[in-house]
Amino acid sequence: xxxxxxxxxxxxxxxxxxxxxxxxxxxxxxxxxxxxxxxxxxxxxxxxxxxxxxxxxxxxxxxxxxxxxxxxxxxxxxxxxxxxxxxxxxxxxxxxxxxxxxxxxxxxxxxxxxxxxxxxx
Amino acid sequence: xxxxxxxxxxxxxxxxxxxxxxxxxxxxxxxxxxxxxxxxxxxxxxxxxxxxxxxxxxxxxxxxxxxxxxxxxxxxxxxxxxxxxxxxxxxxxxxxxxxxxxxxxxxxxxxxxxxxxxxxxxxxxxxxxxxxxxxxxxxxxxxxxxxxxxxxxxxxxxxxxxxxxxxxxxxxxxxxxxxxxxxxxxxxxxxxxxxxxxxxxxxxxxxxxxxxxxxxxxxxxxxxxxxxxxxxxxxxxxxxxxxxxxxxxxxxxxxxxxxxxxxxxxxxxxxxxxxxxxxxxxxxxxxxxxxxxxxxxxxxxxxxxxxxxxxxxxxxxxxxxxxxxxxxxxxxxxxxxxxxxxxxxxxxxxxxxxxxxxxxxxxxxxxxxxxxxxxxxxxxxxxxxxxxxxxxxxxxxxxxxxxxxxxxxxxxxxxxxxxxxxxxxxxxxxxxxxxxxxxxxxxxxxxxxxxxxxxxxxxxxxxxxxxxxxxxxxxxxxxxxxxxxxxxxxxxxxxxxxxxxxxxxxxxxxxxxxxxxxxxxxxxxxxxxxxxxxxxxxxxxxxxxxxxxxxxxxxxxxxxxxxx
Numbered sequence: 001x002x003x004x005x006x007x008x009x010x011x012x013x014x015x016x017x018x019x020x021x022x023x024x025x026x027x028x029x030x031x032x033x034x035x036x037x038x039x040x041x042x043x044x045x046x047x048x049x050x051x052x053x054x055x056x057x058x059x060x061x062x063x064x065x066x067x068x069x070x071x072x073x074x075x076x077x078x079x080x081x082x083x084x085x086x087x088x089x090x091x092x093x094x095x096x097x098x099x100x101x102x103x104x105x106x107x108x109x110x111x112x113x114x115x116x117x118x119x120x121x
Numbered sequence: 122x123x124x125x126x127x128x129x130x131x132x133x134x135x136x137x138x139x140x141x142x143x144x145x146x147x148x149x150x151x152x153x154x155x156x157x158x159x160x161x162x163x164x165x166x167x168x169x170x171x172x173x174x175x176x177x178x179x180x181x182x183x184x185x186x187x188x189x190x191x192x193x194x195x196x197x198x199x200x201x202x203x204x205x206x207x208x209x210x211x212x213x214x215x216x217x218x219x220x221x222x223x224x225x226x227x228x229x230x231x232x233x234x235x236x237x238x239x240x241x242x243x244x245x246x247x248x249x250x251x252x253x254x255x256x257x258x259x260x261x262x263x264x265x266x267x268x269x270x271x272x273x274x275x276x277x278x279x280x281x282x283x284x285x286x287x288x289x290x291x292x293x294x295x296x297x298x299x300x301x302x303x304x305x306x307x308x309x310x311x312x313x314x315x316x317x318x319x320x321x322x323x324x325x326x327x328x329x330x331x332x333x334x335x336x337x338x339x340x341x342x343x344x345x346x347x348x349x350x351x352x353x354x355x356x357x358x359x360x361x362x363x364x365x366x367x368x369x370x371x372x373x374x375x376x377x378x379x380x381x382x383x384x385x386x387x388x389x390x391x392x393x394x395x396x397x398x399x400x401x402x403x404x405x406x407x408x409x410x411x412x413x414x415x416x417x418x419x420x421x422x423x424x425x426x427x428x429x430x431x432x433x434x435x436x437x438x439x440x441x442x443x444x445x446x447x448x449x450x451x452x453x454x455x456x457x458x459x460x461x462x463x464x465x466x467x468x469x470x471x472x473x474x475x476x477x478x479x480x481x482x483x484x485x486x487x488x489x490x491x492x493x494x495x496x497x498x499x500x501x502x503x504x505x506x507x508x509x510x511x512x513x514x515x516x517x518x519x520x521x522x523x524x525x526x527x528x529x530x531x532x533x534x535x536x537x538x539x540x541x542x543x544x545x546x547x548x549x550x551x552x553x554x555x556x557x558x559x560x561x562x563x564x565x566x567x568x569x570x571x572x573x574x575x576x577x578x579x580x581x582x583x584x585x586x587x588x589x590x591x592x593x594x595x596x597x598x599x600x601x602x603x604x605x606x607x608x609x610x611x612x613x614x615x616x617x618x619x620x621x622x623x624x625x626x627x628x629x630x631x632x633x634x635x636x637x638x639x640x641x642x643x644x645x646x647x648x649x650x651x652x653x654x655x656x657x658x659x660x661x662x663x664x665x666x667x668x669x670x671x672x673x674x675x676x677x678x679x680x681x682x683x684x685x
Contacts, residue, residue: 024559057559059587060652067642067649074643088580095659096652097639 004056008036010043017045022054025062033065037072046078049105053084063096070101081105191228193221203235204242208266209257210235232257234269238277246272298358302332305362309369314667315339315347317412318543319462319532323503323667327472327524334361334403335470335523336369340376342409348376348385351424351468351527352405352445360398368393368403368445382407382420383442383453390422390445390453397446404444406468415460415531420453425474428493429458430465435493465502465530467493472522473506479515488513501666503528532663543611543618550605551590553598553623558590561608561621568610569617575682582617582679585660588653589621589675597623597673616662617679625673 006029009020017040023029040048050066052058073080083105085093093099193200199219203210210233212225225233225247234246246269251257257265306328314322324337334354342348350372354361371392375385386407393403406427408419419427423444426437442453460466469489476484492509495502503526511518547568551557565586566579574582590606598604607622637655641647657664663678 026556026559028556057587059558059584059591060656061591061650063652064649067639071643071645071649086580088577088584091577092584092656095656096637100639101643 006032006055008032010036010039012040012043012045014044014046016047016049017043018049018051020051020054024057024059025052025055025065026057026059027061027065029062029065033069037069041072041076041078047081048073048078049081049083050102051084052082052089055084055089058089058092063092063098066098066102070098074101079103191221191224191230197221200242203233203245204237206235209233209262209269211257232265234265236269236273236276238273241277243273243277243280299330299332302357302359302362303328305359305366306332306334306336309336309338309366311337311339312671315341317347320412321528321530321532321665321667323526323528325503325507325524325526325668327507327520329357329472329520329522329524331357332362333357333472333523334365335472335525336365337468337525337527338369338372340373342376342380344380345412346380347410347412348372348382349408349410349468349527349529350405351470351525352403352422353424353470353472353523353525354403355401360401364398364401364403364446367396368405372405372407380409381455382409382418383455386420386422386442386445386453387451390443390451391449393446394449402444402446406440408468410460410529415462415464416457417460417466418455418457420455422451422453425469425471427469428467428490429460430493431461432464435490460529460531462531465493465528467502467506468527470523470525472520472524473510473526475522476510476514476518476524477521478513479517484510484513502530503668504666543613546610546612548607548609550607552602553594553600553604553606554602555594555600557594557606558587561590561606562587565608565610565619569612572612572617572681574617574679578679578682581660582619582677585657585664585677585679586619586621588657588660589619589664589677592653593621593623593673593675596627597625599626601626612681614681616681619677619679620674621677622672622674625668625671 004023006021006023006025008022008029010017011020012018019036019040021036025033037048050069070080080101081103082093082098085104085106090099090104093102093104197219198217199221202215202217202219212222212230212233215222229249230247231250232248234248235242236244236246246265248257248265306326310326311324314324322339326335326337328335334352334356336350336352336354338348338350340348340350350369352365352368352372354364354368356364368389371389372385375388375392379385379388386405389405397403403422404424405422406419406424407422408417408427410417417438419438419440420442421440422442426439429436429438436458438456438458440454440456443451467489474484474486474489478484488509489506492506493502495505506526510524547564549564551560562583566583569579569582590608593606594600598606604624604626607620609620611618611620637651638647642649654664657675657677661677662680663676665676665678667674667676
């Protein structure tokens with residue numbers, strides 16, 4: 001399986017912005033994640049949804065980037081949600097207690113079998 | 122102590138103060154040339170020798186010919202006199218109860234010119250009588266005073282340069298000796314630790330700057346038993362390393378002839394006594410472990426007693442005996458114990474317990490016994506002991522002695538049940554380059570694909586492997602593509618075992634790293650990173666870290682469930 005470079009595309013309005021993430025979320029996604037947050041903040045969005053549907057791999061350095069984005073958003077008075085997570089990564093978001101601070105959408109049961117394309121990690 | 126310049130011949134043209142229009146600098150240059158050549162500081166504690174003037178003035182011979190040594194002991198009043206003298210001193214007229222003065226008179230010295238630099242007497246210029254048999258004139262003395270004042274600083278500089286060169290050479294010699302000692306030492310340390318099912322074995326050897334003679338060894342013995350030796354040679358440097366090497370060889374040889382640790386030590390002692398250098402000996406503990414039962418039999422030649430953490434507390438396994446190499450015909454008593462599942466054993470050298478904190482308090486046995494009470498898995502005990510030691514000694518600690526630690530832990534939990542026969546699924550290495558953790562993860566996933574692990578459990582294994590590989594790359598290889606990370610995947614009927622080995626370039630993985638706390642991270646009290654070990658532990662059933670002082674291996678165990 002190849003390493004897939006990370007990209008983040010921002011869309012939305014002043015009410016809600018969506019950051020569509022794609023690729024491997026690791027330390028190398030640093031600049032892309034920061035730029036995405038800056039862009040979402042420029043929209044003055046009060047709520048930011050991180051869409052992970054096209055993310056096949058998240059490691060601990062990727063989690064650190066989410067923590068950093070979450071820190072900025074909270075400081076700026078924005079809420080952050082996550083969608084499109086596989087069951088495995090939802091479990092990791094719960095173990096790390098990221099889910100205490102981010103609403104996790106697409107509530108599939110943890111431990112459910114996932115397709116190869118969607119699981120990836 | 123001082124070395125003084127050789128006397129110049131009286132009436133030497135270079136010394137002729139009566140030369141009209143003579144250039145003072147030129148005179149000094151001519152005069153100090155032989156002085157520079159002849160001056161030097163001795164490291165000998167003996168009194169300084171003062172080369173004196175030849176009694177007969179033969180200019181061409183006297184300047185370069187043999188000199189007569191005159192000792193000036195530090196206690197001789199002549200030194201104090203010259204220190205405060207304002208110019209040349211006529212030895213014949215000097216009324217001083219001084220053996221050095223008598224020796225100078227005997228040697229034919231007529232005039233002594235003190236060479237003083239920055240208030241310190243650094244030498245003397247000794248002159249014999251003038252060839253003309255006339256006394257030294259006032260002009261002569263004035264010129265000599267001027268010359269001495271100008272020459273002394275130059276001579277002092279020459280002395281300092283020579284001292285520094287000597288010290289640098291001595292430092293280089295010591296460092297070279299330490300390099301040799303380290304090389305010898307490392308040649309004899311095991312390159313691999315025993316790989317025993319249900320046992321986690323870790324070892325650490327940390328040399329002091331002046332390498333001591335610590336060693337440890339694992340020796341395969343009949344019946345699947347393992348001989349474990351930990352020793353410490355008195356003295357440091359190359360002599361200690363050579364004795365260590367010899368002891369290591371003798372123990373290995375004797376372990377093939379007997380399975381009794383007492384007999385092995387007794388025979389080793391008999392061989393070492395006749396060849397042991399004076400004032401040297403070896404403390405050594407030799408244990409024989411039966412991994413199948415946990416039974417351990419040991420004998421002790423004056424070494425620290427091992428600690429065993431049992432379900433009922435921490436105990437010492439006591440056995441006594443003389444160090445190796447001191448006296449012939451020594452018998453070594455044996456003691457035995459059992460390491461139960463979940464129990465640990467520590468063998469160590471005194472570099473650990475004799476370490477001091479900045480207030481000069483010793484680490485000590487009670488502190489070590491207290492540390493042993495904590496139930497760590499595998500090498501976490503070793504890592505924690507080192508962390509505790511470093512916290513105790515502080516960051517500026519200069520390690521006083523070698524430190525050797527060997528820990529054995531009989532696995533508890535999932536490992537209590539035998540894993541059964543192991544099958545190697547794959548073995549490979551990857552360059553220690555950022556991003557290759559993904560490659561490791563995918564190759565491990567491919568290797569276990571046929572086992573039919575449940576998808577969610579496979580994902581957990583993959584995340585743990587990815588994080589362990591990332592640590593190995595980032596810390597063990599420091600991101601260097603030329604430093605590889607080794608990976609092996611084995612399976613047993615009970616579990617999947619992944620081992621990831623790195624070169625530990627950044628030292629061991631800290632076992633007590635601050636647990637990540639999302640509240641603290643969001644509050645800016647912790648860095649956003651620091652999730653790796655936490656995730657690994659959460660993803661697999663067991664994580665164990667072992668080190669042999671050169672490499673570090675993280676072992677991940679995922680228990681297989683029914684149908685997998």
